[in-house]
Structures are given as C-alpha cells and as structure tokens.
Amino acid sequence: MQQEKPDRNNGDTLIQVDHLKKYFEIKKNFYSRPLQVKAVDDCGFAIRKNTVFGVVGESGSGKTTLGRVILRLIEATGGSLVFDGTDLMSLSNQELRLFRRRMQIISQDPYNSLHPRKVVKKLIGEGLQIHFQLSSQEIDERVKQILTSVGLREEHMYRYPHEFSGGQRQRIAIARALVLKPEFIVLDEPTSALDVSVQAIILKMLKELKRDFALTYMLITHDLAVIDYMADYVAVMYLGQLVEMGKKDDIFLKTAHPYARLLIDSVPPPTPNKQWSGKVLSGEIPSPIHMPSGCRFHPRCPYARELCGSKEPELVELQPGHFVRCHFPLDA
Numbered sequence: 451m452q453q454e455k456p457d458r459n460n461g462d463t464l465i466q467v468d469h470l471k472k473y474f475e476i477k478k479n480f481y482s483r484p485l486q487v488k489a490v491d492d493c494g495f496a497i498r499k500n501t502v503f504g505v506v507g508e509s510g511s512g513k514t515t516l517g518r519v520i521l522r523l524i525e526a527t528g529g530s531l532v533f534d535g536t537d538l539m540s541l542s543n544q545e546l547r548l549f550r551r552r553m554q555i556i557s558q559d560p561y562n563s564l565h566p567r568k569v570v571k572k573l574i575g576e577g578l579q580i581h582f583q584l585s586s587q588e589i590d591e592r593v594k595q596i597l598t599s600v601g602l603r604e605e606h607m608y609r610y611p612h613e614f615s616g617g618q619r620q621r622i623a624i625a626r627a628l629v630l631k632p633e634f635i636v637l638d639e640p641t642s643a644l645d646v647s648v649q650a651i652i653l654k655m656l657k658e659l660k661r662d663f664a665l666t667y668m669l670i671t672h673d674l675a676v677i678d679y680m681a682d683y684v685a686v687m688y689l690g691q692l693v694e695m696g697k698k699d700d701i702f703l704k705t706a707h708p709y710a711r712l713l714i715d716s717v718p719p720p721t722p723n724k725q726w727s728g729k730v731l732s733g734e735i736p737s738p739i740h741m742p743s744g745c746r747f748h749p750r751c752p753y754a755r756e757l758c759g760s761k762e763p764e765l766v767e768l769q770p771g772h773f774v775r776c777h778f779p780l781d782a
C-alpha cells in the first residue's frame with residue numbers, strides 16, 4: 451500500500467496517520483445542494499519522537515485543518531490516527547481528555563488565543579488546575595518556573611494580555627501549552643503574525659524548548675525559511691494532499707515535485723547563486739470545491755503533459771523515505 455510508511459510500528463514513532471480525510475460540506479445558500487470541500491484528502495505519515503515535522507504549502511492547502519484533525523479538535527471524515535500506540539479515533543470524549551494534555555496547539559494569532567480578561571497567572575494556571583489538581587501555591591510555583599523558561603518574568607503574572615507585545619503574547623501562549631508537560635505540539639504558523647525580528651527570537655526559543663522538554667513538533671507554515679531553520683522532516687501539501695515528503699535535505703536538495711520546486715524557487719536566495727532558477731509560482735491555488743481533474747497541480751505546472759490532466763498520480767516512494775506524488779518527478 452502506498453501510504454503504509456516504513457515507520458509503522460517503529461518504537462520511535464509518536465504519531466502515525468493513515469488515509470486521513472476531512473471533508474467539509476458547505477452550502478451557498480439555504481436552498482442549494484451542499485458542496486464538498488476536500489480540505490484534507492487521504493494524508494498519511496509518521497512523526498518520530500523528538501523531531502520537527504514541517505508541513506508547508508500555500509494558504510488554503512489544508513495545513514490548519516490537518517493539524518486540528520490530528521488533535522481531534524475537529525472530527526475526521528475518515529482514516530486512522532495513532533498517538534503513542536493508542537488509536538485516538540476510537541476514544542470517547544471522556545477518554546480523549548487524558549490525551550488532551552499530552553497534545554497541545556499554538557496557533558498563529560497571539561491576539562485572539564488569550565482571553566483578554568484573564569491575567570497571565572490565570573491563563574497559564576487554569577490548565578494545571580484542570581489536569582493536575584494542584585494547590586494554589588503549587589500552581590504559583592509552576593507558573594513562575596514556566597514564565598522564566600519562555601523568557602518572561604515573575605512580575606508578569608498579574609498582567610493582562612493587552613499589556614504585552616505580540617511576541618510576548620506568543621511567549622504566554624507557549625508557556626500555557628508547555629506548563630502541561632505535553633509531548634507533542636502543533637505549531638500552526640507560530641510566528642506569522644509577528645515582526646520579522648521577533649520571529650527569529652521566538653523560533654530560536656521554540657527550538658531550545660524542544661530540546662529541553664524533549665518535545666515533538668508538527669510545524670505548519672507557508673514560509674520555507676522557517677521550515678529550513680526548524681524542520682527535520684518536511685511534507686509539502688497542495689489542495690489537501692501530500693505531494694512530496696521526506697527528510698528536509700531530500701526536499702530542498704533533491705526536490706522531485708514541480709510544486710515543491712516552484713515554492714522553493716519563489717524565495718530568492720539571500721546571496722544570488724546559479725542553482726536558483728528564478729521561476730516563480732504563477733496563478734492561484736484553485737478552490738478545493740472545484741478540484742482539477744488528474745493531478746491537482748497540473749493547471750499550474752510548467753511540466754504538465756497530457757497524462758497529468760487525466761490520471762491522478764499516487765504518492766510513491768522514490769528513494770527510501772522520500773515520497774512524491776507526480777507522474778514525472780524532477781531529477782535531482
């Protein structure tokens with residue numbers, strides 16, 4: 451089977467996802483027939499412990515939906531999801547609560563993710579209360595400790611979110627997730643809303659926290675520089691599907707999918723070099739309501755041939771651990 455990844459049953463695997471689907475039904479108006487949006491369409495991969503699994507693609511490619519389905523924040527339409535040996539799909543909401551603490555999410559918008567009327571101590575401490583039933587003194591101690599870990603200070607405990615900058619708010623959101631001692635964190639565009647100078651500082655901190663707390667990340671971003679800096683493995687997503695996946699070096703140095711190639715080439719290198727084709731990705735990602743026939747990328751692909759418009763390519767393993775969904779993969 452194409453999506454039975456070699457990592458299956460490997461003791462190093464924290465998350466195993468197979469044939470995962472999330473279809474939304476939308477209606478233009480009350481009387482119209484529902485239309486199907488295939489936001490995540492048959493995705494499969496394994497995430498190893500203590501690694502960063504990067505998911506990259508343009509806006510609308512299904513990254514956020516994928517991250518939220520994996521945490522069961524939204525229910526999947528189909529597929530399987532195994533976290534540390536437990537089949538998450540089969541759990542009741544009650545049973546799932548035990549896993550909630552172990553899997554956290556940090557999303558893009560530090561302005562909306564923190565309740566405006568709660569002080570930092572409450573924002574960070576309330577999860578501790580729910581999951582660990584600690585005394586208020588113990589909660590205080592843990593909140594202080596975690597604030598230091600994310601570069602904030604004890605005196606910040608009694609301030610409200612609006613008293614902080616965007617970067618500081620993201621630190622609070624990170625502290626709130628970390629204080630629960632999770633093993634896995636979905637980082638959904640964690641720095642996209644921040645100034646460039648602050649982005650680098652937060653990413654560096656996330657990297658250090660990963661090491662210090664033995665974390666596993668799924669890092670979602672449209673920014674290849676972020677992927678390059680953070681990720682060990684990369685999955686490139688296009689219209690709900692994984693089109694290329696492998697170790698970071700496979701993706702950057704042995705790029706096989708034309709979409710991945712164009713994404714990479716759309717970012718000019720900091721110093722001009724001969725390898726850079728200067729080609730840019732043209733056109734816009736089509737609506738997933740009107741999925742192109744054949745290969746979903748073929749209308750925008752400079753290398754498309756006749757077959758590409760009629761037959762959908764499967765995800766195949768080009769080299770061990772390097773997967774591509776293309777009838778005519780590029781030579782590295």
Ligand SMILES: Nc1ncnc2c1ncn2[C@@H]1O[C@H](COP(=O)(O)OP(=O)(O)O)[C@@H](O)[C@H]1O
Pocket residue numbers: 474475476487488489507508509510511512513514515516737738
């Ligand atoms: N709740 C929803 N209802 C209907 N369509 C949705 C919903 N959430 C996301 N979508 C659609 O699913 C597709 C993928 O969205 P998303 O996962 O947010 O992509 P990304 O994070 O890569 O930008 C988009 O076409 C989006 O419009």
Ligand SMILES: [Mg+2]
Pocket residue numbers: 513514515
């Ligand atoms: Mg998104």
